Amino acid sequence: MAAYKHERAVGLATVLAIGKANPPTAYHQQRIHKVKSPICFSRLPTLNTRTPSRPNSFEFVIIRVSSRDIAIREVPRLAEKAAIQALEEWGQPRSQITHVVFATTSGVNMPGADLTLTRLLGLNPNINRIMLYQQGCFGGATVLRVAKDLAENNKGARVLTVVSELTSVTFRAPDEEYFDNLVASAIFGDGAACLIIGSDPVPKVERPHFEIHWSGETILPESDGAIDGRLTEGGLIFHLRKDVPKLISRNILPIFNKPVEVAGSPSWNEVFWCVHPGGRAILDEVEKTLNLKPEKLSATRNVLHDFGNINDLVEMRRFFTQY
Numbered sequence: 394m395a396a397y398k399h400e401r402a403v404g405l406a407t408v409l410a411i412g413k414a415n416p417p418t419a420y421h422q423q424r425i426h427k428v429k430s431p432i433c434f435s436r437l438p439t440l441n442t443r444t445p446s447r448p449n450s451f452e453f454v455i456i457r458v459s460s461r462d463i464a465i466r467e468v469p470r471l472a473e474k475a476a477i478q479a480l481e482e483w484g485q486p487r488s489q490i491t492h493v494v495f496a497t498t499s500g501v502n503m504p505g506a507d508l509t510l511t512r513l514l515g516l517n518p519n520i521n522r523i524m525l526y527q528q529g530c531f532g533g534a535t536v537l538r539v540a541k542d543l544a545e546n547n548k549g550a551r552v553l554t555v556v557s558e559l560t561s562v563t564f565r566a567p568d569e570e571y572f573d574n575l576v577a578s579a580i581f582g583d584g585a586a587c588l589i590i591g592s593d594p595v596p597k598v599e600r601p602h603f604e605i606h607w608s609g610e611t612i613l614p615e616s617d618g619a620i621d622g623r624l625t626e627g628g629l630i631f632h633l634r635k636d637v638p639k640l641i642s643r644n645i646l647p648i649f650n651k652p653v654e655v656a657g658s659p660s661w662n663e664v665f666w667c668v669h670p671g672g673r674a675i676l677d678e679v680e681k682t683l684n685l686k687p688e689k690l691s692a693t694r695n696v697l698h699d700f701g702n703i704n705d706l707v708e709m710r711r712f713f714t715q716y
C-alpha cells in the first residue's frame with residue numbers, strides 16, 4: 394500500500410472573499426445613559442466624540458455574569474451574518490470549507506462559538522475548527538496568521554476566518570478607581586468580519602482580493618500590564634495603561650522593518666497596509682513616527698469615527714472598498 398503523502402499548496406494564501414456585520418441597534422453616546430437594558434444601568438457621563446470625560450457623580454454596579462450570556466448567543470449570530478456575506482461573495486458551495494478559525498474576546502464558553510457558527514451555517518461536521526478566546530484586538534491578526542499557515546500547508550484548504558466582538562462584556566458604569574475602563578467603554582465597538590482564505594485560487598472561478606505575504610508578531614519591551622483583561626464576576630475588567638500610544642510609537646520602527654522588507658518598498662506611504670483603530674492617540678503617534686501622508690490612515694480613522702475601536706478585519710473590508 395502506498396504511504397500517505399501530505400500535500401501542500403503551491404502558492405501563497407489569498408483572501409478570496411470578505412464579509413462584515415454590525416449589530417442592527419446603535420445608540421449615540423449622547424443617549425446611552427437613557428438606554429435601559431440588562432447590561433446598561435445607573436448613570437453614565439456624556440461622552441463627547443469618543444472622548445472620556447469625568448462624571449460628576451457615579452454609581453458602580455456589579456454586573457451579573459449571567460448578563461454576559463448574551464454574548465454566548467449573539468457572538469456566533471453576528472459572525473454568521475458576516476460569514477453569509479463572505480460565502481455569497483465567494484460563490485462556492487459551503488461543503489468546500491475545510492477549516493473554521495474563530496476569535497472572540499466577548500466571553501468564553503464550551504463548546505465554543507466556532508461550534509455554534511458551524512451549526513448555524515450548516516457546515517460539514519468533520520470540519521477542522523480552531524477557537525481562540527481572549528486575544529483582544531490582536532485577534533484579527535492572529536486569525537489571519539493561523540489561516541495563512543493552514544491554507545499554505547494543506548492543499549485545497551478553504552478557511553472560514555472569523556472575528557466577532559460585542560463589547561457588552563467590558564461595558565460598565567464609571568468607577569473613579571478604574572478610569573481606564575471608561576476609556577474602553579467609550580472607544581470599543583461591536584462588529585464581526587469573515588474572510589475566506591485559500592491558496593492556489595481556481596482560475597476564472599475564485600477571484601482573490603489580496604495575497605498574504607507575511608504575518609508575524611512580537612512582544613513589546615516594557616509592555617507588562619499595558620493592556621490587561623481579567624474575567625471576573627463583574628464581567629471582563631479591562632485595564633489600559635495611559636502610555637499605550639507612546640509604548641507603540643517607541644517600538645514601531647524595528648518591528649515594522651520585516652514586513653517592509655518583504656513588501657520590497659522603502660516607504661510606508663507606498664506599502665498596502667492598515668492600522669488597527671486602537672484609539673485616536675495611537676493613530677496620531679503612528680502617523681507621526683512613520684511620517685505618513687494623512688490619507689494613509691483615513692480608512693482607519695473613518696472606522697474609528699463610525700464604529701469605534703473595532704476589529705482589524707472589519708477595517709480591512711472598509712480599506713478594500715476605498716481602493
Ligand SMILES: CC(=O)CC(=O)SCCNC(=O)CCNC(=O)[C@H](O)C(C)(C)COP(=O)(O)OP(=O)(O)OC[C@H]1O[C@@H](n2cnc3c(N)ncnc32)[C@H](O)[C@@H]1OP(=O)(O)O
Pocket residue numbers: 443444445528529530531572573576580620633634635636637638670671672673674675702
Ligand atoms: C482591545 C484590545 O485588546 C486592544 C486595544 O485596542 S486596547 C485599546 C488601545 N487604545 C488606547 O489605549 C487608547 C489610547 N488613548 C487615546 O486614543 C486617547 O487618549 C483617547 C481617545 C482615549 C482620549 O483622547 P483625548 O480626547 O485627546 O483626551 P486625553 O487627554 O488623551 O485623555 C482625557 C483624559 O482621560 C485620561 N486617560 C486617557 N487614557 C487613559 C487611560 N488609559 N487610563 C486612565 N486615564 C486615561 C487622561 O489622563 C485625561 O485625564 P485628565 O483630563 O484628568 O488628564
